Amino acid sequence: MFSFQSIKNYQTFLAENSDGCSVAVNHYLSEIEKNKHLNSFLEVFAAEALQSAKELDAKRKAGKPLGKLHGVLIALKDVICYKDHQVSASSKILTNFTSIYNATAVEKLLAEDAIIIGRNNCDEFAMGSSNENSAFGIVKNAIDETRVPGGSSGGSAVAVQAGLSMISLGSDTGGSVRQPADFCGVVGLKPTYGRVSRYGLIAYASSFDQIGIFANTVDDAALVLEIIAGADDFDSTASEQKVPFYSSELKEEKKSYRIAYFKQALEHPGLDKEIASSIQTYIQTLKDAGYIVETVDFDLLNYIVPTYYILTTAEASSNLSRFDGVKYGYRADLNKEDDLTELYKKSRSEGFGKEVQRRILLGTFVLSSGYYDAYFTKAQQVRRMLCDQTKKIFEEYDAIISPTVPTTAFKIGEKSDDPIEMFLADIYTVYANLVGIPGISIPLFKHSNGMPFGLQVMTKHFDELSLLSLSKQMMQLKP
Amino acid sequence: MQVTDTTIDNLAHLARLRFNEDEKGSIKKDLQNMIAFVEQLKEIDTTGVEPLLHMSDTENVLRDDVIKGSISREDALKNAPLKDEEFFKVPTVIKK
Numbered sequence: 001m002f003s004f005q006s007i008k009n010y011q012t013f014l015a016e017n018s019d020g021c022s023v024a025v026n027h028y029l030s031e032i033e034k035n036k037h038l039n040s041f042l043e044v045f046a047a048e049a050l051q052s053a054k055e056l057d058a059k060r061k062a063g064k065p066l067g068k069l070h071g072v073l074i075a076l077k078d079v080i081c082y083k084d085h086q087v088s089a090s091s092k093i094l095t096n097f098t099s100i101y102n103a104t105a106v107e108k109l110l111a112e113d114a115i116i117i118g119r120n121n122c123d124e125f126a127m128g129s130s131n132e133n134s135a136f137g138i139v140k141n142a143i144d145e146t147r148v149p150g151g152s153s154g155g156s157a158v159a160v161q162a163g164l165s166m167i168s169l170g171s172d173t174g175g176s177v178r179q180p181a182d183f184c185g186v187v188g189l190k191p192t193y194g195r196v197s198r199y200g201l202i203a204y205a206s207s208f209d210q211i212g213i214f215a216n217t218v219d220d221a222a223l224v225l226e227i228i229a230g231a232d233d234f235d236s237t238a239s240e241q242k243v244p245f246y247s248s249e250l251k252e253e254k255k256s257y258r259i260a261y262f263k264q265a266l267e268h269p270g271l272d273k274e275i276a277s278s279i280q281t282y283i284q285t286l287k288d289a290g291y292i293v294e295t296v297d298f299d300l301l302n303y304i305v306p307t308y309y310i311l312t313t314a315e316a317s318s319n320l321s322r323f324d325g326v327k328y329g330y331r332a333d334l335n336k337e338d339d340l341t342e343l344y345k346k347s348r349s350e351g352f353g354k355e356v357q358r359r360i361l362l363g364t365f366v367l368s369s370g371y372y373d374a375y376f377t378k379a380q381q382v383r384r385m386l387c388d389q390t391k392k393i394f395e396e397y398d399a400i401i402s403p404t405v406p407t408t409a410f411k412i413g414e415k416s417d418d419p420i421e422m423f424l425a426d427i428y429t430v431y432a433n434l435v436g437i438p439g440i441s442i443p444l445f446k447h448s449n450g451m452p453f454g455l456q457v458m459t460k461h462f463d464e465l466s467l468l469s470l471s472k473q474m475m476q477l478k479p
Numbered sequence: 480m481q482v483t484d485t486t487i488d489n490l491a492h493l494a495r496l497r498f499n500e501d502e503k504g505s506i507k508k509d510l511q512n513m514i515a516f517v518e519q520l521k522e523i524d525t526t527g528v529e530p531l532l533h534m535s536d537t538e539n540v541l542r543d544d545v546i547k548g549s550i551s552r553e554d555a556l557k558n559a560p561l562k563d564e565e566f567f568k569v570p571t572v573i574k575k
Contacts, residue, residue: 100554194535207534236540306517317494324495326567328558340572344495357496361487361506362513364494378520380530385523387531419509420516436534 002027004166007072007220014071018061021053021071021115028073028117032164038140040158042078043086044118049073052115059113067113068227074109075165077156078119079126080211081200082106085116089202090134091124093323093330093351103200104235105169105211105228112227117165120155124353125320126171126204128152129179129425130415133355138412141184143451147409150180153214157184160214167224168214173204174308175404175429177212178441178456182404185443185452187471189213189221192462193436194239196225197232203319205312206237208433218442218472222246225464244465251469257291259470260397262298270424271406275453278445278479279403282455285477293401296393303382305423308430310366310379317363320356323348358419383434390435394460399470401457402428404441408451428456438464442471444478480518482511 002023004010014020029046056071076082079089081099083106088094106116123133131139131154139154141147142162149158153170157180160168170177172190181188190212198209211228215221226246232238261283266276286293325331325347332346352360366375393400405425415421432439438461441454455474459467487507491498498506552565561568 097558100550100557233542236537237535239535240537240540300523303520303523306519309513310517310520321495325560326569327555329560331560334570338570340570341495343570345497348495349497352496357498358506358509358513360494360496361490361510362517364490365486365510365514366517368490368493375517375520377530378523378525379517380532381525381528382520382523384528384531385525420512423516 004163004216006217007069007166007223010072010166011070014060019057021056022050024071024073025049025053025115025117028164031162032118035142035162035164038142038145038158038162039121039137040139040155040162040164041075041118042088042090042121042136042155045085045116049115049117056113056115067111068223069109070113072114073117073166074114075117075156075159075168076106076119077122077153077168077170079122079171079202080106080169081202082116082119085119087119087202088135089125090122090136091351091353091356092135093348094328095330097328099200101200104197104232104238106200108228120153120159120168122155122170123152124356125202125316126152126173126176127316127355127359129175129422130410131155131180132412133353135353140412141409143185144409146411147451148183148412150183150405150409152176153212154180156214157181157186157188160184160186160216167220169228170212170214171201171204172210172212172433173208173312174433175426177214178429178439178454179405179425181214181441181443182454183409183451185454187215187218187221187443188441188454189215189225190432190439191225191229191464192239192438193433194237195229195438195462195464197230197235197238199232199234199238205315206319207315208312210433218468218475219247219250221440222250222468239462241462246465246468249465250472252472254290254473255469257398257466257470258396259286259291259293259399259401260296260393261293261401262301263295264298264301265402265428268301268406268427270427271403272408272447274447275403275406275408275445279455282444282477282479285479286474289477294397296397298389300382300386300389301427304386304431304434305427307379307382307386308426308434309362309423310375311383313359313363314367314376315363317360317367320352320360323351325351355419386431387435390437398466399457399459401455404428404454404456408447408449408453432458437461438467440467440471442475444474480514482507482514486510
């Protein structure tokens with residue numbers, strides 16, 4: 001019976017088993033089949049995965065040099081392009097769309113011998129916090145199927161949670177990797193803005209979007225990041241900064257990290273009492289272990305979600321204007337007298353779901369003449385203030401910790417009608433996207449209601465090495 | 480800020496969306512709530528703060544201007560819902 005603990009462990013297994021990749025793929029295909037009702041996958045590339053596995057097994061047998069992700073199964077959120085495969089952003093408007101190129105991240109995975117096992121369900125255009133906004137149905141949390149997995153990368157989180165893939169890639173615009181990782185009890189990493197190329201990632205809000213990683217362990221996330229990060233000719237916002245060898249440079253031994261937490265975050269009235277007290281206790285554990293953990297003031301906390309929604313909806317309204325029923329995707333049936341404007345309106349109204357339309361409308365509003373300065377410019381100013389404050393904090397501290405989400409996974413249907421209530425689930429995660437820093441959710445805790453929850457750790461720009469090192473050390477202090 | 484039917488109609492047109500009468504009621508309410516929510520920002524004094532326009536510190540990312548293709552016409556047309564051999568097809572835009 002095949003079982004997966006970590007990539008390193010799997011590589012040892014492969015060294016001892018000449019048909020190891022095929023064994024692994026068969027195992028995952030049967031697990032995916034058994035867990036179909038979770039609705040994590042929109043499509044499974046079964047035949048291809050088996051074929052790749054066979055080729056990889058042969059490659060190993062022939063003694064050829066092996067990629068760093070040799071035989072590692074990876075699932076892609078349905079917003080990441082994989083050449084000659086469908087991608088739909090879980091939207092009706094991209095029905096039957098086939099990618100004509102690979103996302104840079106996918107290209108890099110394939111170059112290291114990874115096997116792409118399928119594509120995962122998500123909230124439509126990555127807009128949502130519960131995976132209830134997909135045109136292809138809700139995704140269920142494998143720990144409690146009456147609960148949501150979080151979103152927007154809900155299917156990707158469940159893929160790793162339920163053992164349906166070794167790794168999955170999601171995208172994180174305001175917490176869409178960290179929040180479902182928290183709800184599902186797995187590791188969810190959002191790198192620094194610009195660390196991973198966005199080429200081939202369907203855009204939601206371009207100054208926030210970042211491809212992220214779901215994994216069982218911090219080490220696995222580190223290895224995958226090391227592969228997919230780096231400069232890219234196709235994305236000028238992807239940083240030229242050198243990519244460290246995260247997986248081998250991870251520091252297990254304790255450095256005297258200085259850690260900050262926001263007083264307002266732990267005292268927030270929306271924060272579950274048990275989550276608050278678990279984190280307080282854990283802070284004491286960290287102090288006892290020799291870390292310096294101090295509280296800092298952060299009076300802008302209540303303004304980060306509004307700032308986030310102004311800026312992301314504005315960017316989304318612009319990004320999603322490309323879906324017009326002409327170049328690709330869904331096109332409405334027209335009457336004889338319908339003109340081009342009518343083609344746009346009908347196709348877009350019929351093709352986009354409710355939440356996407358709401359956000360496009362809000363974005364159009366904040367960018368419209370007469371309101372632009374009062375809303376959009378104002379939010380850009382607040383974003384500057386947030387960045388300045390953050391810079392100051394990192395002059396004194398190596399990391400900031402907080403809850404990842406104010407509650408554990410909520411029940412399916414519980415919040416889906418109230419956009420504002422849903423927005424507030426993002427209160428702790430949107431901050432990292434607003435200021436561009438890396439963040440991770442690590443599965444440290446279990447609630448008395450049976451659900452897991454995580455701790456969010458953030459470091460300064462491009463300091464994923466400290467982020468991952470500290471996370472690994474923190475996992476060793478798991479309560 | 481009061482959201483009216485006219486507001487919704489104008490915004491819907493700008494965004495090339497359309498809402499029927501049923502949908503209009505709920506979208507009006509949602510938009511009203513969302514705007515009230517983001518209006519909290521008015522409480523912050525941002526006098527003299529330069530708006531943040533770009534997230535990365537890099538400026539002028541330059542590369543050599545090498546001629547290389549991107550995608551073929553065939554690929555570009557591959558996903559189009561209505562096309563011929565060379566073009567995307569849309570309703571007539573020039574009035575006779």
